[in-house]
Amino acid sequence: MSTNALIPSHRKPRRSASSRALRAGVTGGFLTLAVTGATVPANAAEKPVAETQEMPTITTALATSAARSADTAEQVAFNYERQALQDSAFTKAAKAAEKHKAEAVKKAKAEAKKKAEEARKAKEAAQARASRSDERTTLSAPASASTGTGSTATLVAFLKAQLGKAYVLGASGPSSYDCSGLTQAAFSQIGIDLPRVSQDQSTAGTQVGLDNLQVGDILYWGSAGSAYHVGVYVGNGNFIGAQNPSTGIVERPLSYDMPTGAVRVL
Known part of the structure; x- marks a missing residue:
């Protein structure tokens, strides 16, 4: 036996190996790695790791x-x-x-x-x-003399012409009257338009005392604004009025039925 038979050989054994290369790169801001491999002959010389691996770093x-x-x-x-x-x-x-x-x-x-x-x-x-x-x-105010109206004589003449006519409640002539209908019709003859009812006629003009009456003053019975009867003073202490259904339109002295007050519209 040879003296060298038991001495191990220092030669590297042959082997077939796959050489793999690790590559890295930056694509679009992301780190990418690529591994490539190739089979090389067993007797090929191995390259240093530094030559087969590349690992760039993010800067x-x-x-x-x-x-x-x-x-x-x-x-x-x-x-x-x-x-x-x-x-x-x-x-x-x-x-x-x-x-x-x-x-x-x-x-x-x-x-x-x-x-x-x-x-x-x-x-x-x-x-x-x-x-x-x-x-x-x-x-x-007195009516204008130029028109011939406002004459107390005309007023009194009309009232005397109505004497003896009938008293009818609500009537205003020409054949019958009530008290306020007669006074309204009489004053319309001289151009003065009086209210229709006695309550309103008692406040239609200026209030005057019974001791200071003039022809044409309106006499009223009851209180001003709520009078229940009216007549017209015609002078000489007398008045004409439509008294009631029994007497009709008459002329009477104030003492016959003393009025409460009077208003002057002439």
Whole structure:
């Protein structure tokens, strides 16, 4: 046996191995790895690891750029959210202002309408007072002599012409009268338009005392404004009136039935 038979050989055994290369790269900001392999003959010399493995690293500049991009995106999102909140608040404020304006306009119109109505009523009341005053003035003033009206003689003549005619409640001539119908018809002969009923005739002119009567004064029984009977003073202490259904139209002295008061319209 050879002396070298038991000595292990220092030669590396032959083997078939697959050489694999690990490659890394950055694509679109992401780290990618690629492993490639090839079968090489067993007797091929193995290359150092440094020649078969490449491991590039992410640079500081790349990381900073990515961080800035994320910050920018976050800031943009924040700005959009803040703008949306501002727009919402502005819309609400605008709607509230518009509602307030509409209510103010409505209130102003109502106030103006109320004042206009009050002014209209005040004007109508003033016109009514003026009309009543003019009416009293007309009744109190003598009629124009140029027209031949206002003559007490004409008034008395008409009243005497009615003596003996019937008293009928509500009648105003020409064949029958009640008390206020007779006085109204008599004064219409001289152009004076008296109210129809005795209550109104008792306040149609100026109140005068019974001790200061003149021809043509209207006599009334009861209180002014609520008189129940009227007649006309014709002088010499006498009056003419439609007394009642029993007597009809008569001429009587004041002592026959003393009146309560008198008004002057001539």
